[in-house]
Amino acid sequence: MVDTETFTLRQILSDDDTTKLSLGSEAYTPLKIFLKKTAFDFHQYEIAKTYVLVNQTSSPSRIWGYITLMNSEIVLNEGQRPQESTATSRYEAFPAIKIARLAVDKKLQGNGFGTRFLDWCINHIKLAIMPHVGCRFLVVDAKRDSIIFYQKSGFILLDTEANHSDEHPLMFFDLFRENGLPTGII
Template identity: 40%
Template structure:
C-alpha cells in the first residue's frame, strides 16, 4: 500500500470510522483500540493530545453513510525528556544545566491488525518526524521526538527510524524504555525501509 494513493493521513475527525479498528487477539494491545474508539477525539478537542489517522476511502464514496476507515494512527502530545547526563548537548552547553529538555511525544502508535506488513506504522512515524521538524520546531522549542517503546520494538525505532535508547541503567531495565530522536541531528536520508514494525505502542505516561 502506498500513502497518498491507497491510504491518506488526516487529522482525526468525527466522520472517520473507528468501530472496525482491531488490534487482534493480543490483550496487551486492546487499550490502543479502546483509545481510538473512545478517547482520542475527546483528547483532541480538549487539547490534551492530537491524533493523526491513516485512512482508506470508502469503496463507494457516494454510498449513504460512507465513511473513511482508520487503519492506523499516531497520537502526539507535548512532553519533555530527562537525559540524566547520558546525552549532553554539545551544541548548546548552557542547556545541560536543566534537568529536562523540550520534546514532542509519540504517545500512541497503532496499525489495524488487518493491515500489518504495509509499513503504515513506519509511514505514520515519518509523518510525525516531518511534523516535528518542519512545523512544531519552527515555532516553539522542540529539540527531541520521544516515545516509551515496548522492549520488543526497540530495534524498529533504533534501526529503522534512527531513535536512540536513553543510555541509563534505569531506562534499560524499564518495561517501556525511553527512546529519543535528536531533531537537530536528523539525517532524513539515513532511515532504511522497515521490514518489520511494531503492532502497537502505548505510552505509560
C-alpha cells in the same frame, strides 16, 4: 498485496469509524480502547492530537492506524545530553513531542505504514512546530516488542539502568541532529 496509494493521513473526525481497528493481540486492547473512547475528546479539548490512516474509498472512514501526539519533555543524563554549547549540556530537561499512541492494523503491518507515520510526524514537527517553538526531541514510551521498530527509524534508548528494565522504556529521536529537509507526507 496492499495498495498503499489509496491510504491517506489526516486529523481524526467525530464521525470516523473507530471500532474496526484490529491489532491481533489482547496486549494491544488499550490502544483500541483509547481510539474508541478517548482519542477524539483529547483531540478536541487540546490534550493530544490524533492523526488517522484512512482508506479514501470508504465512508464513514474506517481507521487503519493512528498516531497520537502531545507536548512533553525529556530528562537526559550527561552522556546523552546535547553538546553544542555549555548552555545545552548543562540543561537537564529538554522540550519534546511525545508519541502517546501508535498503531497500525494487523492486516497492514509490515508494509511500511509504521515508518511512514514516524517520517510524517518528524516532518510535521519540523515544519509546523520547530520554526516557532523550541522542540528538540521526539520521544516515546516504547512497548518492549516495538523497540527494534523504533531503532530502525533512528530512535535511541535512554541509557539508564532503570530505563533498560522498564516495561515501557523511554526512547528518543534528536530532531536537531537529524535535521534533514522535510520530505513528502504520507
